[in-house]
Amino acid sequence: MSKTGEVVCITGGSGCIGSWIVRLLLDRNYTVHATVKDLKDEGETKHLEALEGAATRLRLFQIDLLDYNSIFAAINGCSGVFHLASPNIIDQVQDPERRTGQKVNGPRSFMAEVTRKIDQPEKEKELTISFSIFSAGCIETYENIFMGSVHFKDVALAHILLYENKSATGRHLCVEAISHYGDFVAKVAELYPEYKVPSLPKDTQPGLLREKNGAKKLMNLGLDFIPMDQIIKDAVESLKNKGFIS
Numbered sequence: 001m002s003k004t005g006e007v008v009c010i011t012g013g014s015g016c017i018g019s020w021i022v023r024l025l026l027d028r029n030y031t032v033h034a035t036v037k038d039l040k041d042e043g044e045t046k047h048l049e050a051l052e053g054a055a056t057r058l059r060l061f062q063i064d065l066l067d068y069n070s071i072f073a074a075i076n077g078c079s080g081v082f083h084l085a086s087p088n089i090i091d092q093v094q095d096p097e098r099r100t101g102q103k104v105n106g107p108r109s110f111m112a113e114v115t116r117k118i119d120q121p122e123k124e125k126e127l128t129i130s131f132s133i134f135s136a137g138c139i140e141t142y143e144n145i146f147m148g149s150v151h152f153k154d155v156a157l158a159h160i161l162l163y164e165n166k167s168a169t170g171r172h173l174c175v176e177a178i179s180h181y182g183d184f185v186a187k188v189a190e191l192y193p194e195y196k197v198p199s200l201p202k203d204t205q206p207g208l209l210r211e212k213n214g215a216k217k218l219m220n221l222g223l224d225f226i227p228m229d230q231i232i233k234d235a236v237e238s239l240k241n242k243g244f245i246s
Contacts, residue, residue: 008163009033009078011063012085014044020156021082026053028160035063035074035085082159147184148175151226151234161221173215176225188232195245 008025012018013034025032036044039062048054063070065085075081158174189197215225226234239245 004029005031006080007031007033007078008080008082009035009075010082010084011035011065011074012083013048013060015084016152017155017159018082018084019048020152021084021159022048022058023051024153024156024160026051026057029053029057031057031059033059033061033074033078035061038062080163082163145181146178147181148173148178149184149228149231150175151231154223154225158218158223161218161223165221168217168221170217172217174218175215176231177228179228184228184232187228188236191229191232192236 008030010018010021010025010032013022013032014036018034022032022034034048036048038044039060045060048058048060051058061070061074063074063085065071154176155174158172162168162172185197185199188195189199215223219225236245
């Protein structure tokens with residue numbers, strides 16, 4: 001679908017999901033306002049500026065999610081907003097309320113500014129939001145858990161499909177499949193026998209239930225999910241290319 005001339009904003013444009021959304025939006029001929037934390041940091045900007053179409057249809061903005069003025073500059077003139085960015089505190093936090101407060105107040109401030117902008121009557125605008133998931137931390141042993149797998153490209157495409165389909169409402173589960181963690185480990189070992197892949201104790205794998213149609217709402221919008229095999233292959237090849245594994 002060509003969207004020549006339409007301008008949209010995406011916050012957190014330098015991240016994994018954000019940069020995929022920027023890439024796919026440019027492929028669809030959108031003009032994109034992408035926000036980053038630091039315009040002087042090539043780690044945030046170089047890969048975006050190298051995308052096809054970026055030279056003429058990509059503008060980068062440095063914003064603070066708690067600063068209305070910087071937000072306004074990024075969304076001004078846009079017909080839609082993809083909000084992925086979230087404030088992060090890197091240092092150890094003594095007060096947990098400080099961390100959650102920034103997580104809540106950042107999106108709240110951003111949406112307040114977007115709402116103020118879209119209340120202006122000249123044009124209808126849309127807002128697509130992607131919230132972060134909190135984790136209590138890691139564990140040393142594998143639990144008897146199930147996992148949802150999905151390719152970064154499909155997550156990005158899901159955002160765009162929901163934006164372009166005005167009738168889409170509510171929450172949408174975005175997973176290629178829901179499978180047991182043991183399934184995932186076994187598949188990695190099958191595809192890459194040259195690597196030492198840890199196995200799971202048998203007593204943690206009762207049933208191995210699997211759901212292939214957990215994202216019917218997105219599938220009905222035309223999203224054809226990349227299968228688990230390809231997700232693993234793309235992830236491993238990316239790690240190889242970047243020198244993290246050999």
